[in-house]
Amino acid sequence: MTRDQGHDWSEEGTKCLKCGVTRSQGPGRSKDYETRVLRLRGVIEIATLADLQAINTDLRGHYCLVADIDASETKNWDGGKGFAPIGSVSEPFAGVLDGGGHAIRNLHINRGWEDDVGLLRVLGRSGKVRNLTLVDAKVSGNKFVGSLSGASRGSISGCGTSGEVSGNERSVGGLVGLNLGSIRECRASNEVSGAEKFVGGLAGSNSGSITQCQASGEVSGKHAVGGLVGCNDGSITECQARGRVLGHDRFAGGLAGLSRGDIADSQASGEVLGNGHVGGLVGCNEDDIARCHASGKVTGNRLVGGLVGFDKATVTDSYWDTETTGQQDSRGNGEGRTSFEMKQRATFVDWDFQSVWQIKEGESYPRLRCFADKDDSGVFGQ
Secondary structure (H helix, E strand, O other): OEEEOOEEEOOOOOEEOOOOOEOOOOOOOOHHHHHHHHHHOOOEEEOOHHHHHHHHHOOOOEEEEOOOEEOHHHHHHHHHOEOOOEOOOOOOEOOEEEOOOOEEEOOEEEOOOOOOEOOEEEEOOOOEEEOOEEEEEEEEEOOOEEOOEEEEOOEEEOOEEEEEEEEOOOOEEOOEEEEOOEEEOOEEEEEEEEOOEEEEOOEEEEOOEEEOOEEOOOEEEOEEEEOOEEEEOOEEEOOEEOOOEEEOOEEEEOOEEEEOOEEEOOEEOOOEEOOEEEEOOEEEEOOOEEOOEEOOOEEOOEEEEOOEEEEOOOEEOOEEEHHHHOOOOOOOOOEEEOOOHHHOHHHOOOOOOOOOEEOOOOOOOOEEHHHOOOOOOOOOOO
């Protein structure tokens, strides 16, 4: 039992034995209290870089950062290879990693010819990562490369990342290389480059769900390059991309390079440059697109469109700005409008302006409400 401010605290430090008040109710709440609560709940505290690397010893644990971590020294670890990614393909991370609103800064991972590279190699089906920020991370690998996770089958929410990500083969993304799970309310402002196919600002390849996410970094690659996702085989809902996209071969899009899954209520405003199959929103579309818009300048050599470069499916209630994109046509069923018309609510037929979209009449394009109360700088972790 401990005594302070007139209270007789229990051994756990959470309840007064005299008056029954809990520490969270009383004036004595402190960092020590928070730490004791974590311990009582079986949560393992991560306070140092050594603690972070030690997650490799228990891939099913429940972890929570209790402080920001400076990982600058990882640049010189393991002969320049840097931090050793957590888990493996055969033994993925299957626990919980809660950032607690804290950041890991200056993480270095330089494993150019290794697959599944990131803070986590693979996030398993039962794994969860939330409320974690990576600032100025520099991550390189072969295929399935992302700053947070090389591949993910689990749940990622409320995370953000900035820095540089590069890969020698396919599936290279700012946050994850390959997503087979769910990503929600995450942001990426990485510079992402891939030597081959499936390169995206947030995810290189998506076969899961991505909801209310945004990406703003420059993305470059050879085949299937997108501001948010390189190749989409899953679902993208209420997302936006604002970064410049450069595709050296086929399939370059402001939001997705190649989409074989659903895209709804999303927008792209970054410049798109490519060779063939180039679109302001999607380079090549093979599934449904609904209630989307694009406004970034679009340049390409063949099969170029303001909204979609080449379309094999259905595009409904979607629009592009013919003036800012520099394109009068789209190889799909979208509708081109002038800049003036793109800032009029009446243009956007059957859009939900009560809960999904908002617009400043005559001043701005429709904007997703899920981002309305968040920093609009487009740069994460500054």
